[in-house]
Amino acid sequence: xxxxxxxxxxxxxxxVPLNTWILISNxxxxxNMLRRPDGTFDRELSEFLDRKVPANSIPVDGVYSFxxxxxxxxxxxxxxxxxxxxxxxKWGVPxxxxxxxxxxxxxxxxxxxxxxxxxxxxxxxxxxxxxxRLVNTCGAAVVSVNYRRSPEHRYPCAYDDGWTALNWxxxxxxxxxxxxxxxxxHVYLAGDSSGGNIAHHVAVKAAEENVRVLGNILLHPLxxxxxxxxxxxxxxxxYFVRIEDRDWYWRAYLPEGEDRDHPACNVFGPRSxxxxxxxxxxxxxVVVAGLDLVQDWQVRYVEGLKDYGKExxxxxxxxxxxGFYFFPNNVHFQCLMDEIKSFIHS
Amino acid sequence: FDEAFxxxxxxxxxxxxxxxxxxxxxxxxAMGSFEREGLSQLLASDAVHYxxxxxxxxxxxMISGLNPLSGFESSPDPFLxxxxxxxxxxxxxxxxxxxxxxxxxxxxxxxPRPPAKRARYPVSVEPPPAAARSLLxxxxxxxxxxxxxxxxxxxxxxQEDAELAEALVKNIGFLAASQAGAMRKVxxxxxxxxxxxxxxxxxxxxxxxxxxxxxxxxxxxMNFYEACPYLKFAHFTANQAILEAFxxxxxxxxxxFTMKQGMQWPALLHALALRPGGxxxxxxxGVRYSSRDGSAEIGWRLARLAEDVEVEFKYEEITVADSxxxxxxxxxxxxxxxxxxxxxxFELHRLLSRPGSIDGVLKLVRELKPxxxxxxxxxxxxGGNIFLDRFNEALHYYSxxxxxLESGxxxxxxxDGSATDEDxxxxxxxxxxxxxxxxxxxxxxxxxxxxxxxxxRARFGSRGFTPVRLGSNVYKxxxxxxxxxxxxDGYRVEENDGCLMLGWHTRPLIxxxxxx
Numbered sequence: 001x002x003x004x005x006x007x008x009x010x011x012x013x014x015x016v017p018l019n020t021w022i023l024i025s026n027x028x029x030x031x032n033m034l035r036r037p038d039g040t041f042d043r044e045l046s047e048f049l050d051r052k053v054p055a056n057s058i059p060v061d062g063v064y065s066f067x068x069x070x071x072x073x074x075x076x077x078x079x080x081x082x083x084x085x086x087x088x089x090k091w092g093v094p095x096x097x098x099x100x101x102x103x104x105x106x107x108x109x110x111x112x113x114x115x116x117x118x119x120x121x122x123x124x125x126x127x128x129x130x131x132x133r134l135v136n137t138c139g140a141a142v143v144s145v146n147y148r149r150s151p152e153h154r155y156p157c158a159y160d161d162g163w164t165a166l167n168w169x170x171x172x173x174x175x176x177x178x179x180x181x182x183x184x185x186h187v188y189l190a191g192d193s194s195g196g197n198i199a200h201h202v203a204v205k206a207a208e209e210n211v212r213v214l215g216n217i218l219l220h221p222l223x224x225x226x227x228x229x230x231x232x233x234x235x236x237x238x239y240f241v242r243i244e245d246r247d248w249y250w251r252a253y254l255p256e257g258e259d260r261d262h263p264a265c266n267v268f269g270p271r272s273x274x275x276x277x278x279x280x281x282x283x284x285x286v287v288v289a290g291l292d293l294v295q296d297w298q299v300r301y302v303e304g305l306k307d308y309g310k311e312x313x314x315x316x317x318x319x320x321x322x323g324f325y326f327f328p329n330n331v332h333f334q335c336l337m338d339e340i341k342s343f344i345h346s
Numbered sequence: 347f348d349e350a351f352x353x354x355x356x357x358x359x360x361x362x363x364x365x366x367x368x369x370x371x372x373x374x375x376a377m378g379s380f381e382r383e384g385l386s387q388l389l390a391s392d393a394v395h396y397x398x399x400x401x402x403x404x405x406x407x408m409i410s411g412l413n414p415l416s417g418f419e420s421s422p423d424p425f426l427x428x429x430x431x432x433x434x435x436x437x438x439x440x441x442x443x444x445x446x447x448x449x450x451x452x453x454x455x456x457x458p459r460p461p462a463k464r465a466r467y468p469v470s471v472e473p474p475p476a477a478a479r480s481l482l483x484x485x486x487x488x489x490x491x492x493x494x495x496x497x498x499x500x501x502x503x504x505q506e507d508a509e510l511a512e513a514l515v516k517n518i519g520f521l522a523a524s525q526a527g528a529m530r531k532v533x534x535x536x537x538x539x540x541x542x543x544x545x546x547x548x549x550x551x552x553x554x555x556x557x558x559x560x561x562x563x564x565x566x567x568m569n570f571y572e573a574c575p576y577l578k579f580a581h582f583t584a585n586q587a588i589l590e591a592f593x594x595x596x597x598x599x600x601x602x603f604t605m606k607q608g609m610q611w612p613a614l615l616h617a618l619a620l621r622p623g624g625x626x627x628x629x630x631x632g633v634r635y636s637s638r639d640g641s642a643e644i645g646w647r648l649a650r651l652a653e654d655v656e657v658e659f660k661y662e663e664i665t666v667a668d669s670x671x672x673x674x675x676x677x678x679x680x681x682x683x684x685x686x687x688x689x690x691x692f693e694l695h696r697l698l699s700r701p702g703s704i705d706g707v708l709k710l711v712r713e714l715k716p717x718x719x720x721x722x723x724x725x726x727x728x729g730g731n732i733f734l735d736r737f738n739e740a741l742h743y744y745s746x747x748x749x750x751l752e753s754g755x756x757x758x759x760x761x762d763g764s765a766t767d768e769d770x771x772x773x774x775x776x777x778x779x780x781x782x783x784x785x786x787x788x789x790x791x792x793x794x795x796x797x798x799x800x801x802x803r804a805r806f807g808s809r810g811f812t813p814v815r816l817g818s819n820v821y822k823x824x825x826x827x828x829x830x831x832x833x834x835d836g837y838r839v840e841e842n843d844g845c846l847m848l849g850w851h852t853r854p855l856i857x858x859x860x861x862x
Contacts, residue, residue, distance in 0.1 A: 013367065018363055018364075018367060019348070019350060019351065019363065021367065022358070022363060022366055022367055022370060022401070023351075023354065023356075025367075025370045025374065026356075026370060026401065026405075028374075029370065029373055029374060029377060029408075030398075032377060032386050033377075033386055033387060033389045033390040034387075034390060035387075036387050037387075042387070042390045042391075044818075044821065044822045044825050045390050045395070045818055045822070047825075047839075048395065048398070048818045048821045048822070048841050049395065049398045051354065051355025051356065051398070051399060052355070052840055052852075053355065054477050054479040054852060054853065054854065055477075055479055055480060055481070055852060056477035056478060056479065057478045057479070057480045058477065058478045066480040066481070066482060067479075067480065067481045067482065067851065067852045067853070068481075068482045068483070069481065069482070069483045069836070069851050071483060074836075076851055076852065078852070094480050094482065096482070096490045097490065097491070097494065122852075123852045125353065125354045125355035126354050126355075129353045129354055326354065327350050328350070329350060
């Protein structure tokens with residue numbers, strides 16, 4: 001078996017840029033150590049290994065950040081805003097009084113980081129860097145949510161936290177923008193991997209509660225089901241991910257005893273909940289990485305949205321693997337950012 | 347170093363990337379065969395991880411760690427095996443829980459790590475620009491207005507607009523009264539400090555304050571010790587590093603620059619008593635400051651304890667007036683054949699108020715040839731010369747600190763906290779004194795010149811010290827320790843390039859580092 005591992009490694013190394021290959025492989029190895037066969041997780045070691053960065057209210061490359069803890073819910077938000085135009089004396093003090101703009105609309109992206117519901121945090125270096133790039137390239141404000149993770153906190157904790165976050169963001173006076181400053185915050189939901197899954201479910205809840213979300217951006221979102229799809233069988237173990245890993249994470253997130261046809265996981269499957277009567281469900285942009293074994297589920301998700309008459313754009317990136325967006329120096333990253341920018345400004 | 351990797355938290359040289367990729371493949375293959383037998387988690391539980399940012403050395407330690415696992419042999423006791431220890435020897439045995447806080451673990455002294463990569467620190471004296479880390483707690487937007495007014499007042503001072511500053515400082519009083527909890531207290535302390543600065547009222551010298559109210563530095567620090575976990579964390583992590591550095595030594599000498607009430611040492615004595623192979627003979631030299639510390643019969647208490655746990659022990663005390671810079675080597679009884687550890691908790695930054703002092707002290711430490719120098723410092727840049735920057739930094743730092751105290755109070759009220767209201771109150775006085783010093787003092791009087799880990803690293807690096815890395819075992823035990831503290835779960839421990847930091851949510855507040 002060692003031989004076939006070698007073949008797989010060599011194959012992926014030919015397609016994937018070296019730095020991405022190193023980064024994602026490194027995560028793969030570390031995560032293998034952390035997941036235990038009995039379903040428990042070595043959280044202490046995981047936190048030790050996770051590279052974190054502090055927020056910085058001094059603008060770096062035109063973006064500054066600060067953390068806010070909402071005492072009543074214990075949720076932590078890392079807020080990223082464009083800055084650097086003010087005088088030096090104002091640096092270091094987060095702007096939480098005036099709205100983002102009184103003359104034009106500044107989209108606010110509520111971002112749910114990935115990690116299969118288990119890994120990473122809002123202050124993980126990979127996500128902090130990504131959010132900063134999002135602010136710069138897309139001209140948006142970003143609020144990254146530090147949602148509770150499994151296996152310590154299973155379904156529906158992440159969704160509850162997402163809904164809480166949406167309401168928190170909408171009620172911040174200083175995240176408003178537009179000609180009429182009393183207008184509401186212009187909110188988009190976004191997330192990669194499990195974050196994408198969270199964004200969908202929060203959007204559903206928002207629609208049910210008559211809350212307007214302007215758009216969903218799902219970056220290789222995490223969906224699945226009991227069935228083994230063609231892409232899962234074809235790509236099993238080839239590009240950093242194995243079916244058994246995915247199974248582990250669903251077992252860690254879904255309620256005990258549930259299977260992968262649970263509607264949190266298999267959104268449009270046998271136990272799906274209807275999107276009929278939810279006119280406020282936002283338009284979606286779904287990004288699929290061509291080398292991600294979960295892609296059949298993601299494409300089914302897109303089809304499912306279309307069946308309900310919801311506006312959805314599928315961005316299919318042929319030779320991209322999961323995590324392609326952690327490094328900016330490749331064409332997939334550029335493409336992604338351009339698409340997101342036009343999505344939130346249209 | 348590759349910049350794209352650096353922002354993601356990893357140190358990889360572009361020229362090393364191919365090598366790193368090879369190592370990953372190697373490790374992948376090796377782990378692949380273990381996984382089927384469910385053994386890859388052994389790497390998590392049996393290995394000690396150091397500095398995950400340095401991918402090359404981290405991968406190497408994983409790879410060499412895997413070799414002995416294939417045989418399932420029990421590894422020999424590294425203490426007995428020291429003469430034959432090599433890169434390919436068995437990973438350290440981890441003895442779990444003697445029933446003491448500290449766990450005796452063979453450290454780097456016995457188990458040499460793969461010699462491959464030791465990061466060389468840049469020999470520059472320039473500290474890298476510090477991030478301004480803001481953690482806002484409390485969604486009340488009135489609190490934010492208060493912060494803005496405080497900052498506006500500080501700005502007025504910076505621009506030497508005395509009239510505006512005076513007007514603002516009066517306003518702060520009203521605003522602060524409308525607040526509750528942590529924000530109110532922080533605002534009060536900062537407002538008082540600003541007023542002192544504006545009106546030229548020097549804070550009473552520590553000695554006078556102590557004399558009047560009986561609140562000496564070391565008494566207040568006791569309250570700080572009880573009310574929140576920062577000092578416990580500092581002692582704990584420093585002790586772990588010292589314990590590891592003393593592995594295999596039979597005669598040891600600890601020199602503590604910050605003896606105070608000696609709270610750090612009982613735990614170390616316990617751990618040394620319980621270490622495999624038996625305890626060393628221990629000498630402890632404690633430095634106390636007549637201008638700030640009260641008197642206490644520490645030596646007697648520690649000797650009693652040492653006797654109970656059967657450790658050969660001797661305590662000596664050195665008293666200086668006010669600064670560790672007054673210490674010179676003739677005052678220290680250094681003996682041949684003894685392993686030396688030097689310990690400093692929240693003290694070194696004071697030396698920065700007098701030019702040249704820190705160099706003298708570091709030189710003295712170098713001459714002692716210690717096995718380890720443990721340093722715990724506040725993780726903040728409060729030493730700068732520009733008032734406004736200092737003020738901003740301090741405002742955010744102490745807001746976070748006070749908020750954690752507040753959370754602790756709430757949690758302890760719910761649970762059965764051992765910290766009392768008096769502890770919390772006195773802790774606020776303790777921190778308030780620091781705030782006053784940072785904001786209202788200048789020159790030699792301003793002693794709370796805190797600097798960040800990055801700044802200390804540059805300084806130690808350029809004076810010939812090499813870092814001794816704290817690993818995942820210290821980290822995990824620090825987490826256990828925090829779990830015992832009924833103070834709320836906002837505390838976070840973070841690993842930062844071999845050092846450990848304790849903070850509140852995402853804001854690191856203190857950092858423990860070790861040097862040689």
